[in-house]
Amino acid sequence: MSFSSDVKLELIEQKNEPCCQKAEAYGLLLFSRSFSANSIEFLSEQESLVQKYNDYVVMATGKPAEIKKTPAGNHKLIVRNKEQRLKLLSYFGHDANEVSLRINLANLSDECCSRAFIRGAFLSCGTITDPEKEYHLEFTIPYKNLTKDFVRLCEELGFSPKTTIRQNNHIVYFKDSTNIEDLLTAMGATNASLSLMGIKMYKSVINNTNRRVNFDKANIKRSTDSAMIYIDAIRTIEKAKGLNSLPSDLKELAMLRLENPDMSQKELAASLSVPISLSAVNRRLKKLVEIADSIRTSSVKNR
Ligand SMILES: [Zn+2]
Structure with missing residues (x-):
């Protein structure tokens, strides 16, 4: 019925x-x-x-x-x-x-x-x-x-x-x-009203769960994407000048990033020989990207 x-x-x-x-x-x-x-x-x-x-x-x-x-x-x-x-x-x-x-x-x-x-x-x-x-x-x-x-x-x-x-x-x-x-x-129709409320509650739980899962997926993708950008930059430096050309703090971070592509920036920060803040890690990674960019630009100019 x-x-x-x-x-x-x-x-x-x-x-x-x-x-x-x-x-x-x-x-x-x-x-x-x-x-x-x-x-x-x-x-x-x-x-x-x-x-x-x-x-x-x-x-x-x-x-x-x-x-x-x-x-x-x-x-x-x-x-x-x-x-x-x-x-x-x-x-x-x-x-x-x-x-x-x-x-x-x-x-x-x-x-x-x-x-x-x-x-x-x-x-x-x-x-x-x-x-x-x-x-x-x-x-x-x-x-x-x-x-x-x-x-x-x-x-x-x-x-x-x-x-x-x-x-x-x-x-x-x-x-x-x-x-x-x-x-x-x-x-x-109290029973009908209650069953509607139950269905609504169930739907909202499902929706929240889906939203959570999508949010987590997006976050994982975002952090993997950004890890790839840094790894790419570090490889560029490695190929052009070798990592030894970097100051020691950048070199340590570059090697750690290369060896642990799955690590979050927070984990990277905590794994350095002298742990630093998340924003400091972020600054150093950006610095690596800048160095790689300048290598890329000069190689284009020299062509
Ligand atoms: Zn009446």
Whole structure:
């Protein structure tokens, strides 16, 4: 089963405070396939969710709706009777003459109810991508003004949704993992939120490890590269004048460098007969490069 279905199963099982019951029902119905005087329908692959929807139809109208299985194996709920549809609409403060579908805030008496409403909306039109692949949670909403109202409600609860349009639908989505975690928690999907946190923690450990390894590799390469420059310089001097031509402090360092190409400059500094500081080693190595450079330049001039 997908991560999204797991989250929905967890949400379906949430117990509501009495004040939140209507709010959750409202979210579920308002964001369903259709919610108007002409048509009230709901489609889901989850039978328990369609059953929950039907429970709310009974709560509001006293009668159940019709449920059937589609050829694709989904469960479809239809409120066939017009009287019943009008009763459902009026239960939530809507009527048959509305030009555009908006959120009737009278159904959300408290902040807990707003969270239950978002839970209902997610059950109806939401999906979440497996966080192992990507952080993405979205609501697909067919109406523009309903989308605007929904975004405002999310913002009032402290979330930062983004919107886009896809195939004539308005998409309200979240990409920020912390936002998604908080939204899951607000809706009551605590397990999903915890598992997202776990995945995030795991990813960050892996990332840090990779960063560390790359950093070490780069450092090794850098020090090998610089060792090669000095060794090259020392060989040039050796070939042109012999190392005996160098002052004794430079000669000792040159020989040590040649014999120990893997040694770091710090180790070189400590291995000299009279140990010196790292910066002193660095100065002496640079001096060797200067001598080699002048040999190279004069050999070019003499050609
Ligand atoms: Zn409530």
